Amino acid sequence: MLRRMSAGSFRSIGEHFGRLTRPQRHAFLASFLSWSLDALDFFLLIMCIPAIAGEFHAQVSAVADAVFLTLIFRPVGAFLFGAMADRFGRKRTLIVNILCYSVIELSCAFAPSLPWLLVLRALFGVAMGGVWGVGAALTFESLPKEGRGVFSGILQEGYALGYLLAAAAFGLLFPWIHWRGLFVVGAAPALLVFFVESKVEESPVWIAARQEARKRKADGVARPPLLGKLLTYAPTFLFLIVLMSAFTSFSHGTQDIYPTFLLKGRGFTPGMVGLLAVIYNVGSLAGGFVFGTLSERWGRKRAIITAALLAIPIVPLFAYGHSPLVLGVGAFLMQFMVQGAWGVVPAYLTELSPGPVRAIFPGLAYQLGNLLTSRNLVIQNKLAERFHNFSPVLAGTVILVALALALVTACGRESRGVELEAG
Numbered sequence: 001m002l003r004r005m006s007a008g009s010f011r012s013i014g015e016h017f018g019r020l021t022r023p024q025r026h027a028f029l030a031s032f033l034s035w036s037l038d039a040l041d042f043f044l045l046i047m048c049i050p051a052i053a054g055e056f057h058a059q060v061s062a063v064a065d066a067v068f069l070t071l072i073f074r075p076v077g078a079f080l081f082g083a084m085a086d087r088f089g090r091k092r093t094l095i096v097n098i099l100c101y102s103v104i105e106l107s108c109a110f111a112p113s114l115p116w117l118l119v120l121r122a123l124f125g126v127a128m129g130g131v132w133g134v135g136a137a138l139t140f141e142s143l144p145k146e147g148r149g150v151f152s153g154i155l156q157e158g159y160a161l162g163y164l165l166a167a168a169a170f171g172l173l174f175p176w177i178h179w180r181g182l183f184v185v186g187a188a189p190a191l192l193v194f195f196v197e198s199k200v201e202e203s204p205v206w207i208a209a210r211q212e213a214r215k216r217k218a219d220g221v222a223r224p225p226l227l228g229k230l231l232t233y234a235p236t237f238l239f240l241i242v243l244m245s246a247f248t249s250f251s252h253g254t255q256d257i258y259p260t261f262l263l264k265g266r267g268f269t270p271g272m273v274g275l276l277a278v279i280y281n282v283g284s285l286a287g288g289f290v291f292g293t294l295s296e297r298w299g300r301k302r303a304i305i306t307a308a309l310l311a312i313p314i315v316p317l318f319a320y321g322h323s324p325l326v327l328g329v330g331a332f333l334m335q336f337m338v339q340g341a342w343g344v345v346p347a348y349l350t351e352l353s354p355g356p357v358r359a360i361f362p363g364l365a366y367q368l369g370n371l372l373t374s375r376n377l378v379i380q381n382k383l384a385e386r387f388h389n390f391s392p393v394l395a396g397t398v399i400l401v402a403l404a405l406a407l408v409t410a411c412g413r414e415s416r417g418v419e420l421e422a423g
């Protein structure tokens with residue numbers, strides 16, 4: 001059944017991509033790569049936490065504060081870069097955003113102490129927080145509404161691709177260049193700026209909204225303040241924050257602690273951890289493609305709920321396996337479901353977001369969800385240190401969060417196929 005679903009999904013992807021114009025393909029590729037390389041930089045830290053703790057003679061849970069700081073400052077970036085994108089355009093803002101997170105990632109390679117690294121990761125959180133919302137707005141305002149779920153699944157799996165690249169870099173390069181060298185490698189996304197500048201066109205929906213705003217200004221109609229716009233849509237905004245809190249707990253709760261679990265809880269080598277991470281990120285990519293495509297037929301809500309609930313039966317393999325084979329199968333299937341649910345998110349949030357705040361609205365809700373769940377990794381590590389066992393921590397996280405995500409999603413409204421109006 002899984003093979004048939006995957007085959008049908010990949011055929012659908014090919015069909016929808018074949019209908020895109022060249023500017024539409026470039027807009028999608030720019031957003032996908034910017035998100036992928038942003039995730040690469042984030043997960044390089046995740047893979048290197050034990051090594052950083054060793055160099056700075058600190059507890060793993062203390063280094064995990066770097067992840068906490070990245071997450072709590074992401075809403076700041078979502079607000080700042082989202083406001084810039086709504087005011088000055090998606091393309092220019094994306095370029096600034098990419099440069100910011102690349103420079104900060106490079107700076108992390110030269111951190112002289114753990115406190116300095118924590119400061120830099122907080123700044124990285126600001127830069128990382130802007131990419132998703134700006135990229136999603138550029139993508140879905142440029143692409144046709146037909147196949148939006150398919151493209152959503154691919155776009156979100158840029159996150160999984162970034163994790164996969166980080167895992168491959170860790171497994172292949174860490175023994176030679178260690179964690180500081182990996183952060184130097186993580187500065188490579190700066191090169192993406194040349195592609196965005198030369199090949200990507202501005203969102204046609206934003207251009208139309210800008211022209212309308214100029215007309216209103218010429219007619220003497222005042223431009224409403226940003227805060228007023230957000231308050232106008234407060235009920236939807238609050239729902240999305242709760243939804244994204246469940247989503248971020250689902251992904252970060254199963255991903256961020258897993259390399260440490262494999263290294264410390266199962267005693268695997270960095271090479272084996274890198275290999276397993278590549279395997280389960282292949283599952284992530286496949287899950288996003290499959291459930292993103294299924295959301296075009298089933299609807300956004302049904303696709304999310306199905307993926308969330310199917311994660312629960314996988315817990316024994318994922319959290320209690322001992323051999324690389326069992327853990328590899330469990331992690332592959334778990335991330336297939338986790339990122340399957342996530343594959344629907346870019347389309348769902350964009351469809352629920354009003355035109356005047358489409359760059360800031362979904363991204364800020366997403367990152368506020370991250371803020372509310374930002375202590376997850378620290379709490380998981382402390383519990384594992386206290387009980388000397390990662391398995392029940394992982395199992396409890398999956399069961400509780402999957403049920404919560406299914407319940408919250410069921411309370412929302414369906415959005416498949418809505419028109420994205422200009423602001």
